[in-house]
Amino acid sequence: MNVSIFGLGYVGAVTSGCLAELGHGIIGADVQQAKVDAFNRGFSPIIEPELDDLLQKAKREGRLSATTNAADAVAQSDASIICVGTPSLESGRLNLDFVRKVSEQISTVLRASGKKHILLFRSTMLPGSTRAMVTDFFEDLRAAGQVRIYYCPEFLREGTAVKDFREPSLAVVGTHDGKEPESDEAKQLLGGSPSVLGWEGAEMIKYSCNYFHALKVGFANEIGRVCKFLGEDGARVMDVVCSDTRLNISRYYMKPGNPYGGSCLPKDVSALLSLARQEGISLPLLDNTLDTNQAHLDLLIKLITGKGRRKIGLLGLAFKADTDDLRGSPMVAVAETLLGRGYELRIYDPSLNLSRLIGANEAEIQRRMPHLASLLKPGAREVIEDSELIVASQKCVAMEELGTWVKPEQAVIDVNGWRELKTLPWQYEGLCW
The missing domain is CATH 3.40.50.720 (NAD(P)-binding Rossmann-like Domain)
Incomplete structure (x- = not known):
């Protein structure tokens, strides 16, 4: 397919290079002329291993171009992927102005041209955002079958993003009703074997993963602080904890349901918290574990x-x-x-x-x-x-x-x-x- 990529930042640049490697034609679109110029020369606006080589090859083979004109990008493509930024506001909420602007531009072009199109949102957005974008800009086009819309979160780590795209640890496709899409077009643009959820579920997957990653870092650091006080090697303790793949590194406890109970978890959480408070060790995660259970x-x-x-x-x-x-x-x-x-x-x-x-x-x-x-x-x-x-x-x-x-x-x-x-x-x- 010919694919227009809106937003040539980290996600957009990596997505462009990796889709080009798969044989797709790429039309990058961005409001910053410097990024567009770099793309048109076959260079990435970000530093990421292998990415320049992918873009250079795509440029040589005539499968890479970029523009600041959104209408031109949509007109030349079969599918559009929205990868623009969603920066934080001072309140902590997301600024979706860029996503809304691009959505409006794409819908205007499609409504005027009547061409059928595939649209993937990849920008990180809170649950409900994709549905709001569709309601505001695409509902009539979607209902008429002119545009098929998916939400596909990205899981690209800086430094290994190209490898992560080629071998995704997780691939997710969000559809309007949570049912399997009629065609595999979204899979062609993602790779892997995607899990299919509704738009809101797919949006929530991204936040669930990052919340979990942040929680794991915080947990390991709290264990490290206790071990430091005890004169123990925190890294060694965590290595042993992680060696248990039946319970500790598994899906066993990862099931929403009843609050935890029994004779062990409440007693041991309380005992460790008591030790931390007595010795003046700050363990906010542990402290709030009791509160979240309640x-x-x-x-x-x-x-x-x-x-x-x-x-x-x-x-x-x-x-x-x-x-x-x-x-x-x-x-x-x-x-x-x-x-x-x-x-x-x-x-x-x-x-x-x-x-x-x-x-x-x-x-x-x-x-x-x-x-x-x-x-x-x-x-x-x-x-x-x-x-x-x-x-x-x-x-x-x-x-x-x-x-x-x-x-x-x-x-x-x-x-x-x-x-x-x-x-x-x-x-x-x-x-x-």
Whole structure:
């Protein structure tokens, strides 16, 4: 394809060079004449390994040009990729003026020419931005099938951007409805095997990744500060932490759902935080870990009480499935709160046998819920059929049974990503999406 690249900064320059290497014709577009002149000579306006060589080759083969005229760029291309900057405002929000300006220019050209076109947004934008651009500039063109619009975030690291484009660690295509695109045109311009989400989901992927990267750096540095105080080698500690690819470097804990609980995480987070405070070590991430867990629990309780239903059924009470450990269980906290507010509760947890609770586990439940025995039911069906709202924190009931037992007028809240519930014919609201 002939592809116009709007914005010849870091992302735009690398995208241009790498697409040219794949055989596409590139028309760069930028408001800065100096960048356009450099491109027309086959040179990159940024320093990045291999990029000048790619642009020089494309120039020699007649597949690279640049212009300050947006109309000319669109007229000469089959697809446009928007890579213009989205700088921060003083408030911390993004300045989308450049994206809006380019969107307006492209839509004006397409509306006047009537030509079909492919449009990819790559500029980093907050969720909802692509849809807003489409609403303001492209909705009639998209509805008429004249333009197909995608949001495709970039994951290019400075210093290894060309390699990252050739071998993407992550490729994402956002479509207006989250469904697979009818053609593979976006894949041709991205490479890899893209994951397909809605526009907002694709936009959120970029922020999720960068938030996670920032969190990891902060976490490692906090561990380093504690190790420095202890006289230990923080780098060695983190090397050992990262050697566990079953739990530490994995997707095991990367699932939105219940707040964390159990006998270990709450106790150990609190103990390390206590040490840090006692010794004057600043660990803001650790300090706020307790707060963010409580905020998630507060949201769950608010979601339940906001339904206006008084008869609540809980599927699962232990802090996770296949255990009877009630220590630190967020669902015990939910049950406590609901009972205190006068709600009528029924609970089913297949792993709970009160006669077998001993030690700290028994003491915990006697302290917090001494009347638990009267709330526990022997089967899930009794809980479901006698409740107005079902809160599922564990997958302890077969889907076929749920589909048979739950009535359309009942509400279901899924705490742990039981996505299939969405397809069943009752009122449903998940906690985490």
